[in-house]
Amino acid sequence: MKQTLQVLNQLEAEGVLGRYAIGGAMGATFFVEPLLTYDLDIFVLLPETASGLLSLEPLYTALRQRGYVEEAEFIHIEGVPVQFLPAYNALLEEALEQAVDVPYEEVTTRVLRAEHLFAICLQTGRSKDRDRVRLLADEAPLDHDYLQAILKKHHLLEQWQKWTV
Amino acid sequence: MAKMDRMIQIPEQIARLFEAKEARRHQLAALPYPEKVKAVVRLQEMAAPVFRRRGRVVHVWKIAK
Numbered sequence: 001m002k003q004t005l006q007v008l009n010q011l012e013a014e015g016v017l018g019r020y021a022i023g024g025a026m027g028a029t030f031f032v033e034p035l036l037t038y039d040l041d042i043f044v045l046l047p048e049t050a051s052g053l054l055s056l057e058p059l060y061t062a063l064r065q066r067g068y069v070e071e072a073e074f075i076h077i078e079g080v081p082v083q084f085l086p087a088y089n090a091l092l093e094e095a096l097e098q099a100v101d102v103p104y105e106e107v108t109t110r111v112l113r114a115e116h117l118f119a120i121c122l123q124t125g126r127s128k129d130r131d132r133v134r135l136l137a138d139e140a141p142l143d144h145d146y147l148q149a150i151l152k153k154h155h156l157l158e159q160w161q162k163w164t165v
Numbered sequence: 166m167a168k169m170d171r172m173i174q175i176p177e178q179i180a181r182l183f184e185a186k187e188a189r190r191h192q193l194a195a196l197p198y199p200e201k202v203k204a205v206v207r208l209q210e211m212a213a214p215v216f217r218r219r220g221r222v223v224h225v226w227k228i229a230k
Contacts, residue, residue, distance in 0.1 A: 001199075001202050001226070001228045002228075002229070003228075003229075004228075026205070029198075029202075029205060030198055030201075031194070032194045033190050033194045033201075034196075034202075034204035034208060036205065036212055037205065037209075038209060038216075038223045038224060038226075076224070078228075079226055079228055080226045080227075081224050081226075102198065104198060104199060105199055138190075139190065139191060139194040140194075
């Protein structure tokens with residue numbers, strides 16, 4: 001995992017990635033008990049291409065040049081299947097901007113804040129997101145004022161109320 | 166019948182067991198992140214045969230232990 005994160009840091013330093021942060025189950029695992037997952041979800045802000053479009057292709061090209069192999073929606077980086085998810089809405093952009101630097105062994109990486117993981121689960125709305133929201137509510141050190149502000153800003157209060165009925 | 170009437174009283178021993186499980190989950194949540202990653206890989210190793218029998222392709226992470 002350390003080597004995987006080093007590769008991500010290199011890509012960010014080279015400008016292939018705008019900014020990255022760990023999300024999904026491994027992001028949640030930073031705050032709660034370890035969760036079973038087989039992939040590492042990496043949220044990314046992508047640099048704009050000359051055409052003004054956002055594309056993962058330059059990132060995948062850079063990784064292929066380093067010898068990493070794609071499989072379905074993943075790319076294997078140093079023994080870890082990584083899925084890159086571009087920030088496709090305002091909530092994800094904000095989550096990435098406010099993600100926090102954390103140490104991992106001798107490497108620094110970045111993880112989405114627990115409050116943003118919570119909001120993203122609400123927005124995505126699958127059954128496993130519901131489970132994750134419950135775990136974050138039970139185990140993560142949530143800043144409830146901050147969470148409330150995020151839910152209000154991104155119109156998720158109603159969804160949260162539905163899930164707590 | 167009122168909902169409360171249907172509720173089953175949990176025996177004290179079982180209630181203590183639930184409390185211990187809850188405490189264990191909070192202990193796990195407080196582990197350093199690299200330790201949690203090692204735990205995730207152990208979970209992957211345990212669950213992989215089940216997923217594979219169901220036909221799902223899964224890869225246990227090959228990370229330095």
